Amino acid sequence: MMQVHSPQFKERASAALADAPLQKALTRFRDGFQAKRAAAVAGLPEFEALRDVARDIKNHTLAHLDFYLERYADNVERAGGVVHWCPTADDARAAVLKICQDAGARTVTKGKSMISEELGINAHLEAHGMEPVETDLGEYILQVRDEPPSHIIAPAFHLNREDWEDSFRRAHTELPADREFHERRDILTEARARLRNKFLTADVGITGANFLIAETGTSVIVTNEGNGDLTQTLPRVHIVLASIEKMVPTLEDACTFIRLLARSATGQDLSVYTTFSTGHRREPDLDGPEEYHVVLIDNGRSGMLGTEFQDMLRCIRCAACMNHCPVYGAIGGHAYGWVYPGPMGSVLTPTLKGVDKAGHLPNASTFCGRCESVCPVKIPLPSLMRHWREREFERHLTPPVARRALGFWAWFAKRPAAYRLATRLGARTLKLLGRGRGAFQSLPFAGGWTAGRDLPVPEGGTFMAQYARRQRGKT
Amino acid sequence: MSRDTILNSIRRGLKRGPLPADQKAMLDSRLMAHPTHIIPARSRLPRPQQVALFIANLEKEFATAARVPDADSVPAAVADYLAAQNLPARFAMAPHPMLAAMPWDRFPMLSFEARRGQGSDQASLQHGFAGIAETGTLMLPSAPERPTSLNLLPDAAMVVLRASDIVGAYEEAWAKLRATNQDALTGGFMPRNVMLVTGPSRSADIEQTLELGAHGPRNLHVIIVDDDPAAIPDALA
Numbered sequence: 001m002m003q004v005h006s007p008q009f010k011e012r013a014s015a016a017l018a019d020a021p022l023q024k025a026l027t028r029f030r031d032g033f034q035a036k037r038a039a040a041v042a043g044l045p046e047f048e049a050l051r052d053v054a055r056d057i058k059n060h061t062l063a064h065l066d067f068y069l070e071r072y073a074d075n076v077e078r079a080g081g082v083v084h085w086c087p088t089a090d091d092a093r094a095a096v097l098k099i100c101q102d103a104g105a106r107t108v109t110k111g112k113s114m115i116s117e118e119l120g121i122n123a124h125l126e127a128h129g130m131e132p133v134e135t136d137l138g139e140y141i142l143q144v145r146d147e148p149p150s151h152i153i154a155p156a157f158h159l160n161r162e163d164w165e166d167s168f169r170r171a172h173t174e175l176p177a178d179r180e181f182h183e184r185r186d187i188l189t190e191a192r193a194r195l196r197n198k199f200l201t202a203d204v205g206i207t208g209a210n211f212l213i214a215e216t217g218t219s220v221i222v223t224n225e226g227n228g229d230l231t232q233t234l235p236r237v238h239i240v241l242a243s244i245e246k247m248v249p250t251l252e253d254a255c256t257f258i259r260l261l262a263r264s265a266t267g268q269d270l271s272v273y274t275t276f277s278t279g280h281r282r283e284p285d286l287d288g289p290e291e292y293h294v295v296l297i298d299n300g301r302s303g304m305l306g307t308e309f310q311d312m313l314r315c316i317r318c319a320a321c322m323n324h325c326p327v328y329g330a331i332g333g334h335a336y337g338w339v340y341p342g343p344m345g346s347v348l349t350p351t352l353k354g355v356d357k358a359g360h361l362p363n364a365s366t367f368c369g370r371c372e373s374v375c376p377v378k379i380p381l382p383s384l385m386r387h388w389r390e391r392e393f394e395r396h397l398t399p400p401v402a403r404r405a406l407g408f409w410a411w412f413a414k415r416p417a418a419y420r421l422a423t424r425l426g427a428r429t430l431k432l433l434g435r436g437r438g439a440f441q442s443l444p445f446a447g448g449w450t451a452g453r454d455l456p457v458p459e460g461g462t463f464m465a466q467y468a469r470r471q472r473g474k475t
Numbered sequence: 476m477s478r479d480t481i482l483n484s485i486r487r488g489l490k491r492g493p494l495p496a497d498q499k500a501m502l503d504s505r506l507m508a509h510p511t512h513i514i515p516a517r518s519r520l521p522r523p524q525q526v527a528l529f530i531a532n533l534e535k536e537f538a539t540a541a542r543v544p545d546a547d548s549v550p551a552a553v554a555d556y557l558a559a560q561n562l563p564a565r566f567a568m569a570p571h572p573m574l575a576a577m578p579w580d581r582f583p584m585l586s587f588e589a590r591r592g593q594g595s596d597q598a599s600l601q602h603g604f605a606g607i608a609e610t611g612t613l614m615l616p617s618a619p620e621r622p623t624s625l626n627l628l629p630d631a632a633m634v635v636l637r638a639s640d641i642v643g644a645y646e647e648a649w650a651k652l653r654a655t656n657q658d659a660l661t662g663g664f665m666p667r668n669v670m671l672v673t674g675p676s677r678s679a680d681i682e683q684t685l686e687l688g689a690h691g692p693r694n695l696h697v698i699i700v701d702d703d704p705a706a707i708p709d710a711l712a
């Protein structure tokens with residue numbers, strides 16, 4: 001399973017800030033995703049209303065998740081599929097391995113799947129003598145480089161063209177030395193030729209699922225490359241890896257989500273391929289897998305129901321929260337140290353891996369609220385991160401200095417007048433101290449903050465004073 | 476049993492036991508009724524504009540379209556397209572009766588095989604079940620006469636679509652499938668596979684820059700058969 005490096009968040013974040021190629025990739029990344037989403041949202045006047053509908057559908061489904069899972073499983077079986085119920089990651093890995101072994105698999109192609117990363121499927125198959133092949137272009141290069149993804153929909157955004165060329169020359173050893181990789185197109189052509197052969201010879205294809213549909217027993221994948229479709233159409237056996245919260249009741253419910261997903265993720269109106277799979281090949285069909293398995297995974301999800309983190313189960317993994325997060329935008333995904341980075345990861349990782357392993361992550365936030373404002377299913381990410389901070393605090397996992405400082409802050413927070421006075425004084429002092437520079441690299445009493453980030457010099461007024469001024473200006 | 480482990484854990488979280496029969500019946504009736512939600516207004520248009528929106532969205536997503544007056548004109552449109560793309564006059568064709576009935580014998584230079592897709596195919600001709608104007612999307616349900624592999628393996632994918640099969644929103648395309656399809660295995664309407672296809676395959680994984688033709692077709696060409704008098708713009712009528 002992918003190791004959790006989240007406890008080293010601070011060290012990894014500092015390293016990321018000093019990593020020039022990464023910073024180059026991040027600049028490209030921020031401009032791209034934010035502008036594209038904004039344009040797509042502007043093109044659909046109903047977008048905001050659809051977010052409410054999506055939130056409500058997910059809440060309804062989660063409140064009746066046992067019912068919908070049972071209906072779903074019945075319908076998968078009616079269409080000739082097999083559902084493997086897996087409470088834990090170990091169960092899921094064992095189920096996948098058994099299906100592959102029973103199929104006598106040597107080569108296993110894979111569509112992009114975050115749950116596969118969560119479970120560490122590749123390492124498990126390799127340990128048992130099989131060759132898993134990632135077929136999403138970004139995942140493929142990462143497999144070649146033996147690196148984890150740094151983003152949930154653009155796994156290799158942190159690489160520059162030179163890195164691709166480099167890795168291909170090293171891994172594809174029979175390439176002639178004069179083979180040119182000047183253009184992105186050349187890289188794509190090489191990967192396409194390589195993987196075409198894998199698609200045609202694989203014994204088993206593994207995909208994730210963006211949605212499961214109870215009404216019909218259907219799994220849905222959303223891709224642009226077509227690799228997921230080739231993965232699930234050509235081999236004799238198709239395995240779907242899906243966690244239980246992917247459920248929606250009907251196709252009409254799914255329509256609302258597909259209107260939100262691509263717009264929130266890549267700024268497309270719809271991804272190129274949105275594909276609905278239901279069971280194995282029908283008797284007279286000319287193609288399609290002969291076996292269809294769904295490995296249905298809990299791995300900590302059911303434990304979130306009924307807690308303050310239940311809202312997080314609405315997540316459709318669109319990545320809008322990380323695409324709009326100033327912290328993610330400054331350090332990228334690897335610093336977060338596990339499969340899920342950015343705001344959604346800061347909530348999910350401590351939930352799934354334990355607050356002792358990932359308790360720092362919820363501090364990787366400026367609480368600016370942009371993540372919540374773009375989340376298509378309206379998950380209150382900042383307040384969920386705040387919940388974690390509180391829990392971490394209660395468990396005394398926070399370093400003692402931070403705890404004293406927070407206690408001090410809490411005393412003021414309960415006394416608004418004193419708080420206003422103190423922050424006004426503080427902001428003025430900082431302005432005086434910081435005259436002529438844009439940011440502090442270190443501050444007395446705030447070493448924990450400035451060791452990992454620069455504190456911007458305040459403009460001279462407190463937030464509350466500025467807010468009050470703006471409100472007055474409005475009326 | 477692991478099924479019960481998961482279901483019981485869900486119920487513990489939700490602080491209740493299994494749902495009582497009357498609540499299950501209510502949820503089942505929601506599944507039966509499969510209510511629609513907000514449907515964007517953008518595709519609610521008179522027929523000629525709806526077809527025009529379908530084409531405009533197709534082109535926005537880097538696909539191309541040609542309109543022909545009737546099914547008999549499709550072979551000429553196929554020949555024209557392959558020539559314009561500098562492709563050999565050879566393709567794999569879906570074994571669909573509408574395609575089979577076309578006057579291919581008038582174009583002896585075109586050679587085709589009615590079969591599934593293969594790894595070396597350069598071009599294919601598929602039958603489109605529906606077009607969705609909302610986003611310029613094709614609905615391609617699997618069937619013996621509509622093999623999925625034809626949508627994926629060739630370099631250039633051509634799709635024949637009747638104008639009368641172009642609808643506004645996704646929900647309308649699903650309604651059409653619900654009404655007309657019967658699956659041999661389940662008795663329901665859902666076939667093994669339904670692809671919603673919007674433009675040719677692409678990737679932005681290399682430096683966040685769009686490149687067409689990742690693993691699927693590099694080109695997608697839709698030949699629209701104008702069989703719907705109400706959908707023809709005044710200029711063409």
Ligand code: SF4
Nearest residue numbers: 315316318319321375
């Ligand atoms: S938390 Fe919201 S914005 Fe972030 S990935 Fe999930 S659905 Fe998208």
